Amino acid sequence: MSTSPIRSKERFLVFGAPAIEDAEVQEVVATMRTGWLGTGPKVAQFEQDIAQYKNAPHAVAVNSCTAALHLSIVAAGLRQGDEVITTPMTFCATVNAIIHAGATPVLADIDPVTLNIDPVEVEKKLTAKTRAVLPVHFAGRPCDMDALGAIAKRHQLKIIEDCAHSIETQYHGRHVGTFGDFGCLSFYVTKNVVTGEGGMVLAGSEEDAARIKVLSLHGMSKDAWKRFSDEGYKHYSVVEAGFKYNMMDLQAAIGIHQLRRIEKYWLRRQQIWQQYNEAFADLPLGTPADPDPQTRHAYHLYTVMIDEAKAGISRDRFLSAMTAENIGVGVHYLSVPEHPYYQEKLSWRPEQFPHAMRVGRQTVSLPISAKLTDEDVADVVKAVRKIVRGK
Numbered sequence: 001m002s003t004s005p006i007r008s009k010e011r012f013l014v015f016g017a018p019a020i021e022d023a024e025v026q027e028v029v030a031t032m033r034t035g036w037l038g039t040g041p042k043v044a045q046f047e048q049d050i051a052q053y054k055n056a057p058h059a060v061a062v063n064s065c066t067a068a069l070h071l072s073i074v075a076a077g078l079r080q081g082d083e084v085i086t087t088p089m090t091f092c093a094t095v096n097a098i099i100h101a102g103a104t105p106v107l108a109d110i111d112p113v114t115l116n117i118d119p120v121e122v123e124k125k126l127t128a129k130t131r132a133v134l135p136v137h138f139a140g141r142p143c144d145m146d147a148l149g150a151i152a153k154r155h156q157l158k159i160i161e162d163c164a165h166s167i168e169t170q171y172h173g174r175h176v177g178t179f180g181d182f183g184c185l186s187f188y189v190t191k192n193v194v195t196g197e198g199g200m201v202l203a204g205s206e207e208d209a210a211r212i213k214v215l216s217l218h219g220m221s222k223d224a225w226k227r228f229s230d231e232g233y234k235h236y237s238v239v240e241a242g243f244k245y246n247m248m249d250l251q252a253a254i255g256i257h258q259l260r261r262i263e264k265y266w267l268r269r270q271q272i273w274q275q276y277n278e279a280f281a282d283l284p285l286g287t288p289a290d291p292d293p294q295t296r297h298a299y300h301l302y303t304v305m306i307d308e309a310k311a312g313i314s315r316d317r318f319l320s321a322m323t324a325e326n327i328g329v330g331v332h333y334l335s336v337p338e339h340p341y342y343q344e345k346l347s348w349r350p351e352q353f354p355h356a357m358r359v360g361r362q363t364v365s366l367p368i369s370a371k372l373t374d375e376d377v378a379d380v381v382k383a384v385r386k387i388v389r390g391k
């Protein structure tokens with residue numbers, strides 16, 4: 001194997017770096033010049049734009065998807081002792097949000113092909129205490145919403161969708177995040193639309209949207225954000241103990257312009273996805289399953305599976321080798337029960353969810369941001385081929 005890396009250290013390819021263009025920069029500067037940095041008219045516009053894009057009746061901006069999930073679970077009326085079924089193949093935030101809302105997370109294993117929660121496993125985890133199902137559309141691939149919707153209907157469960165990876169995702173012609181009571185989006189720096197930190201709740205009913213809005217700003221009655229406006233001081237009432245989860249205009253200023261380019265960025269990631277599929281077809285590693293018909297995949301993550309027995313290199317050695325080539329990689333995710341907190345508090349063991357455990361121990365996410373140049377993509381391909389062929 002040659003010793004010189006595919007890229008120089010100075011050109012380290014940062015995993016998940018967002019594409020930021022001039023319009024965002026100008027809008028942030030203009031927002032700063034108005035002096036109104038906090039929650040205001042830009043946030044209201046971004047909410048409207050997202051609701052229109054997702055064809056959702058209501059959208060409420062918050063400062064992260066974690067906050068969106070937390071508020072949705074609270075607004076769904078879940079409380080101590082209520083069980084929420086979710087996937088072990090997700091970011092810890094999904095499970096933590098359930099815990100913070102006082103409910104009990106219950107895991108159902110994934111389908112090993114789609115990497116999404118398996119409705120058959122969900123059925124097995126139903127108890128008299130189950131109140132909600134919280135599917136995560138992993139990597140941007142929609143969950144089986146027909147099957148999950150039928151289970152929810154039969155057992156009168158709330159559906160709260162984690163759409164952190166799946167802004168563009170559609171299932172049978174309908175946007176994910178609009179199937180259940182709540183859909184939660186993320187605009188974190190590595191996501192498909194970014195605001196730095198940021199999130200949004202899509203709500204099916206006006207009542208739920210209003211409650212989320214109140215909960216996101218200390219529990220103050222609506223329109224409290226106007227209290228320092230040029231209309232003069234306004235009294236507000238605190239109607240419940242809320243949270244400090246509101247989005248700032250500074251963040252929305254970025255998101256408004258990102259959203260206008262959503263299709264362009266999606267097409268670019270689709271192109272990179274296809275280039276990787278072709279480039280790795282002859283290598284002894286697993287590549288993502290093709291999208292299902294009648295669905296739209298958001299192409300948020302491109303994951304390869306490194307099975308040491310086939311690839312001749314362990315997953316963790318592969319991660320180090322990519323880093324040595326100066327290419328940033330990620331792991332999405334070690335299955336949730338691998339982490340000590342959940343083992344101690346909830347007695348979860350990775351072996352109880354064998355598909356998620358295997359995937360979590362083999363998976364590697366390669367860069368797929370719309371910011372990548374053709375040369376960046378070629379470098380990723382060269383590095384993967386060099387490592388797997390040269391092991």
Ligand SMILES: Cc1ncc(COP(=O)(O)O)c(C=O)c1O
Pocket residue numbers: 063064065066067090091093094136162164165185186187188198199
């Ligand atoms: C599946 C999933 N859920 C929730 C989150 C939390 O999103 P945020 O960072 O916006 O709180 C993430 C973020 O990485 C995620 O990937």
